[in-house]
Amino acid sequence: MIWDEEYDVVVVGSGFAGLAAAIEAKQAGASVIVLEKMRIPGGNSAISGGLVAVAGSPLQQREGIEDSPELLFADMLTAGMDLNHPELARLVAEQSPEILQWTQAFLGVKYSENLNYLGGHSVARTYVTANGTGSGIIQPMLAKCRELEIPVQMKTLLCALLKDENGRVEGVELCCDYLFPNKDSGRLQRVRARRGVVLACGGFGRDVEFRMTQDPRLNEKIETTNQLGATADALVVALQAGATPVHLSWIQMGPWASSDEKGWGVGSMFTMLAGFPYGIMVDAKTGKRFVNEGSDRRLRTDAMLTKDRIPVAIVDSEGVKNATTLENCLKRGVVKAFDSIEGLADFNQIPLTALKETLERYHLSLEHGRDAEFGKPLAADLKPIEHPPFYSIRLLPKVHHCMGGVQINSRAQVIGIADHQPIAGLYAAGEITGGVHGASRLGSTAIVDCLVFGRIAGRSAAADS
Amino acid sequence: MSYKKLMFAVLLVFIACTVQAQETLKQFDGIKGRSYHADFYDGKSCDSCHDSKKPLNLPADDACLSCHDLDDLIKATERAKDEMGQNPHNNMHFGKDVPCMECHGEHQPREHMCQGCHSFKYKKFKQ
Numbered sequence: 402m403i404w405d406e407e408y409d410v411v412v413v414g415s416g417f418a419g420l421a422a423a424i425e426a427k428q429a430g431a432s433v434i435v436l437e438k439m440r441i442p443g444g445n446s447a448i449s450g451g452l453v454a455v456a457g458s459p460l461q462q463r464e465g466i467e468d469s470p471e472l473l474f475a476d477m478l479t480a481g482m483d484l485n486h487p488e489l490a491r492l493v494a495e496q497s498p499e500i501l502q503w504t505q506a507f508l509g510v511k512y513s514e515n516l517n518y519l520g521g522h523s524v525a526r527t528y529v530t531a532n533g534t535g536s537g538i539i540q541p542m543l544a545k546c547r548e549l550e551i552p553v554q555m556k557t558l559l560c561a562l563l564k565d566e567n568g569r570v571e572g573v574e575l576c577c578d579y580l581f582p583n584k585d586s587g588r589l590q591r592v593r594a595r596r597g598v599v600l601a602c603g604g605f606g607r608d609v610e611f612r613m614t615q616d617p618r619l620n621e622k623i624e625t626t627n628q629l630g631a632t633a634d635a636l637v638v639a640l641q642a643g644a645t646p647v648h649l650s651w652i653q654m655g656p657w658a659s660s661d662e663k664g665w666g667v668g669s670m671f672t673m674l675a676g677f678p679y680g681i682m683v684d685a686k687t688g689k690r691f692v693n694e695g696s697d698r699r700l701r702t703d704a705m706l707t708k709d710r711i712p713v714a715i716v717d718s719e720g721v722k723n724a725t726t727l728e729n730c731l732k733r734g735v736v737k738a739f740d741s742i743e744g745l746a747d748f749n750q751i752p753l754t755a756l757k758e759t760l761e762r763y764h765l766s767l768e769h770g771r772d773a774e775f776g777k778p779l780a781a782d783l784k785p786i787e788h789p790p791f792y793s794i795r796l797l798p799k800v801h802h803c804m805g806g807v808q809i810n811s812r813a814q815v816i817g818i819a820d821h822q823p824i825a826g827l828y829a830a831g832e833i834t835g836g837v838h839g840a841s842r843l844g845s846t847a848i849v850d851c852l853v854f855g856r857i858a859g860r861s862a863a864a865d866s
Numbered sequence: 867m868s869y870k871k872l873m874f875a876v877l878l879v880f881i882a883c884t885v886q887a888q889e890t891l892k893q894f895d896g897i898k899g900r901s902y903h904a905d906f907y908d909g910k911s912c913d914s915c916h917d918s919k920k921p922l923n924l925p926a927d928d929a930c931l932s933c934h935d936l937d938d939l940i941k942a943t944e945r946a947k948d949e950m951g952q953n954p955h956n957n958m959h960f961g962k963d964v965p966c967m968e969c970h971g972e973h974q975p976r977e978h979m980c981q982g983c984h985s986f987k988y989k990k991f992k993q
Contacts, residue, residue: 440927440964440965440968441960441963441964441965441968442960442963443959443960443963447959447960448959448983532951532958534951534958534959535959536958536959536960536961540961543961543963555927578923580924626983628982629982662984662985663981663982663983663984663985664982664983664984665983666983666984666985728948729948733985
């Protein structure tokens with residue numbers, strides 16, 4: 402085989418998982434390159450909400466919240482309908498405190514000083530980056546790559562994994578100077594990976610054709626929060642190399658997205674941090690609640706999509722205190738403010754009598770400390786929705802995360818479908834893998850997953866020879 | 867009379883919008899290009915951006931920066947503090963990593979990248 406270039410470790414993808422793998426491999430003494438098919442590094446990671454679940458954290462200690470990796474692990478399995486591969490999910494839960502420490506001490510990441518309660522979690526345990534987005538972690542990671550002299554090469558598409566006569570992955574076939582999505586652009590190159598290839602190429606939420614094969618409901622009319630490059634290209638390459646597919650049809654939608662803006666926008670964080678935990682969600686056609694607003698994403702999105710419901714989240718001036726994007730939401734009209742419940746009902750065309758009854762019933766639940774209707778966990782700091790101004794946001798689930806991908810073990814080795822043994826020289830981390838999250842990913846665990854398994858993949862690949 | 871005035875006003879607005887949207891993309895001898903790069907077309911200087919006088923490929927991602935200073939651009943497109951992250955040349959998600967041609971098209975109209983997910987107004991952006 403003639404090689405154009407050689408490295409010890411070749412990392413494909415420049416999001417959280419890829420950059421974490423590259424940094425770890427370099428620190429372990431390997432020569433490393435990161436390849437990115439788009440023109441900008443960061444993938445979905447850079448545009449994510451920057452939410453990091455940590456079980457047993459300094460903020461929790463400060464607020465007197467009792468938590469443990471076991472509880473986070475249990476929450477992940479509950480959300481995942483117990484389809485998670487337990488050894489993988491447990492690693493994510495157990496290493497979440499170490500990931501927080503690594504991002505802060507080693508990368509210099511800054512987080513907000515408030516702890517967030519997200520749906521499906523038993524307790525408040527989620528950190529959010531100071532700038533409210535994943536780039537708060539990606540930019541420090543890119544800076545670390547520059548410091549460590551790790552090249553991050555743009556416009557480079559993975560076309561094939563190359564194996565030697567023993568079936569070991571020994572390199573990659575690439576399309577360099579590739580211009581997404583033009584498959585005819587660029588020129589072929591072969592890069593040798595003396596120790597290993599790490600696939601960190603993300604999910605396929607933007608790939609309408611592939612996702613419809615897995616879940617026919619997700620046609621072109623369903624929007625997504627994902628970046629343009631979130632396609633199945635690299636996943637298909639891995640499958641062609643014999644990787645075992647896991648949970649490909651479990652595709653998660655985000656229940657918090659606004660119908661009044663594209664993608665993730667500014668409304669998603671409002672709903673996630675204020676509308677669902679501190680407010681209620683009603684069907685505008687009936688004025689009634691229809692699901693536990695604190696349940697996991699799959700339960701909420703399934704409920705929102707059935708019976709032609711028109712979901713609207715409602716919260717008051719007390720509840721919006723944690724909403725970091727409120728000002729921007731109001732400015733863009735994604736969230737509306739009203740002096741009265743009557744005004745809010747009128748604007749959203751919600752039957753007023755029914756809405757008032759719903760609020761009264763919800764307030765009774767708060768008084769009793771138990772939501773008998775839907776089982777929403779009622780935290781001690783929850784208050785009745787009665788202090789003007791009142792806020793509402795119109796919701797529309799959007800494709801957000803693909804739980805499925807290639808099978809890996811706890812060393813991030815990709816498992817082959819022919820013999821259920823690791824494919825030598827091949828590793829994977831992040832959203833391109835399956836098994837960690839089961840049927841539905843628990844919110845704010847994706848970044849932890851990417852960083853935990855990215856680092857594991859980097860160390861494993863560097864140690865491989 | 868008032869109906870005609872209204873129609874004239876609407877027509878005027880329409881013309882203004884059309885002119886605004888297309889005003890910098892001009893037809894030069896054999897190719898479309900930006901009016902502010904007219905000198906390149908007059909002297910057939912394709913290699914001002916491309917890597918040869920008879921280009922077969924797109925320019926390098928950093929070709930624009932040999933004439934345009936990135937720090938000057940960042941200053942020119944500064945936003946108020948609460949919208950700091952919306953500076954297209956030093957933005958919230960990708961910092962300074964976005965190649966110019968991701969948003970700016972020389973030979974054809976191009977939408978800015980942010981509009982894929984956001985609804986920001988960039989009044990001076992030339993489509």
